[in-house]
Amino acid sequence: GDSVTQMEGPVTLSEEAFLTINCTYTATGYPSLFWYVQYPGEGLQLLLKATKADDKGSNKGFEATYRKETTSFHLEKGSVQVSDSAVYFCALSEGSWGKLQFGAGTQVVVTP
Amino acid sequence: NAGVTQTPKFRVLKTGQSMTLLCAQDMNHEYMYWYRQDPGMGLRLIHYSVGEGTTAKGEVPDGYNVSRLKKQNFLLGLESAAPSQTSVYFCASSYGTPDDQPQHFGDGTRLSIL
DSSP, X not given: OOEEEEOXXXXXXXXXXXXXXXXXXXXSSOOEEEEEEEOTTSOEEEEEEEOSTTOEEEETTEEEEOBTTTTBOOEEESSOOGGXXXXXXXXXXXXXXXXXXXXXXXXXXXXX | OOOEEEEXXXXXXXXXXXXXXXXXXXXXXXXXXXXXXXXXXXXXXXXXXXXXXXXXXXXXXXXXXEEOSSTTEEEEEESSOOXXXXXXXXXXXXXXXXXXSOOEEOOOEEEEEO
């Protein structure tokens, strides 16, 4: 079945450092791909998405490109802030029934 | 605008007790979902609903039941709680499928089964 694999955390960075979180997926068809973010004590919220190969999703300085050839959707940000400390989830959706398959999540800690 | 509201936020149960978690959304969304979040496992779908009066099983439905009698509410029931059901439960709703519309999440219910 479909699955999502993310790099394990926690990832600890200093403010203004470059962030990359790796995400690869397994799917039988052509899924849509998502990054959700969970700030401490809150529910998840959509950060960005891409619905077809070579699409780039972007939001709040974060970017991710849908790479079909490597089945990847890595999340990047050029200069992180303390406020970016959160758990980041990669997810995919295949089909029209509205279900998401989540990765295990990667905790990011940004220190001043 | 309340969005997705989950009740209660915390609960401790003894093994064998029953309880119902309530999810309410005020966005007129068709789709609603119940997930559980466990360390190192991300979110796993328990049950979902694609409209009032409909429910369907997700990835981990055993030990849970759901009902969607009103469009704005989605109830998750534990008939006989087990320690393996200790988890953080999230409700979500969406206007359509993820390709079109994002899922909006509540803040979660932390449930401990002793």
